[in-house]
Amino acid sequence: MSEAFRERLTARVVLLDPEGRILLMKGRLPGRPDGPSFWYTVGGGVEAGETLAEAAAREVAEETGLADVVLGETAWRDEVILRDIDGEKRLFRQYYVVARTAGGAVTDAGWLPHERRLTDDMRWWDLGELRFTDDVVYPIGLADLLADLLAGHVAPEPLLVCTIDGPIVPPPRPPSAVEAHPIGA
Numbered sequence: 001m002s003e004a005f006r007e008r009l010t011a012r013v014v015l016l017d018p019e020g021r022i023l024l025m026k027g028r029l030p031g032r033p034d035g036p037s038f039w040y041t042v043g044g045g046v047e048a049g050e051t052l053a054e055a056a057a058r059e060v061a062e063e064t065g066l067a068d069v070v071l072g073e074t075a076w077r078d079e080v081i082l083r084d085i086d087g088e089k090r091l092f093r094q095y096y097v098v099a100r101t102a103g104g105a106v107t108d109a110g111w112l113p114h115e116r117r118l119t120d121d122m123r124w125w126d127l128g129e130l131r132f133t134d135d136v137v138y139p140i141g142l143a144d145l146l147a148d149l150l151a152g153h154v155a156p157e158p159l160l161v162c163t164i165d166g167p168i169v170p171p172p173r174p175p176s177a178v179e180a181h182p183i184g185a
Contacts, residue, residue: 005081005089005090005091006088006090006091007090007092007093008045008090008091008092008093009045009046009052009055009093009095010043010044010045010046010092010093010094010095011043011052011053011055011056011059011094011095011097012041012042012043012056012094012095012096012097013041013043013059013060013096013097013099014041014075014076014096014097014098014099014146014149015041015042015060015064015069015099015100015101016098016099016100016101016150017101017102017103017104017124018100018102018103019126020126021103021124021125021126022124022125022130022142022146023041023042023064023106023123023125024039024040024041024122024123024125024137025039025040025041025042025063025119025121025122026038026039026040026120026121026122026123026135027040027115027118027119027120027121028118028120029082029118030082030083030084030087030118031082031083031084031087032083033117033118038136038137038138039125039133039135039136039137039138040137040138041096041138042059042060042063042064043055043059043063043094044059044062044063052074052095052097053071056097056099057071057099060099060101061110062110062111062112063108063110063111063115064106064107065106065107065108065110066101066104066106068101069099069100069101070099070100070101071097071098072097072098072099073097073098073154074095074096074097074098075096075097075098075145075149075154075155075159076095076096076139076145076158076159076161077093077094077095077158077159077160077161078093078094078096078139078160078161078162078163079092079093079160079162079163079164080092080162080164081164085114091164095158096158096161098149098154103124106122108122127143127147130142130143130146131143139161139162139167140161140162140167140169140171141161141167141168141169141170141171144170144173145159145161145171148173148174148177151177151180152176153174153176153180154174154176155172155174155175159171159172159174160172
C-alpha cells in the first residue's frame with residue numbers, strides 16, 4: 001500500500017436468532033450515497049475508550065433495538081479502504097463478533113440521521129436465502145462462512161476474509177470444518 005490512511009476499528013456483528021437466521025441491513029456507502037445498495041452485517045465504529053465487545057453491543061442496541069443480545073467469539077476480520085461519512089478515505093479494520101438473540105421485530109428508532117439516509121432495509125436471512133440470492137452481500141462468501149459457524153466451526157483466531165486487495169476466494173475455513181468436511185471429499 002503506497003498511501004497511508006487513518007484507521008477505523010469497526011465492530012461488525014453476526015447477529016443470529018434461535019433459528020440460525022442472520023440479521024442483515026441493506027444500504028449504500030457514505031462515500032457513494034447514490035451508488036448501488038448491498039446487504040451487510042449490523043455494526044459500526046469502535047468509539048474512544050470502548051472495547052470491541054462494548055461497541056458490538058452498543059451497535060446492536062442502536063441499530064436494531066434488541067436488548068437481549070449475548071456476545072460470543074470474534075469469527076472473522078477484514079480490511080477495506082472506504083470513504084467515511086466525511087468523505088475521507090480510511091482503512092477500516094473490521095472484526096465480526098458473533099452474537100445471539102431471541103430475535104423478533106427490529107426497530108430503526110436508534111438510527112443516526114446518516115444511517116436513515118443510507119439504509120434501505122433490514123431483515124432476517126436464513127442460510128438458503130443467502131446461498132441463492134442475486135443481491136450483493138458483504139462479506140463476500142458470507143453463506144459459506146455462516147454455514148461453518150452454524151455447524152459450530154470457529155477458528156481459534158478470527159479468519160481474515162478480505163484484504164485491501166479484495167475478498168479471499170474461496171473464503172477461509174476453520175481447521176475443524178476442514179477436518180469434518182474436506183473440500184472434494
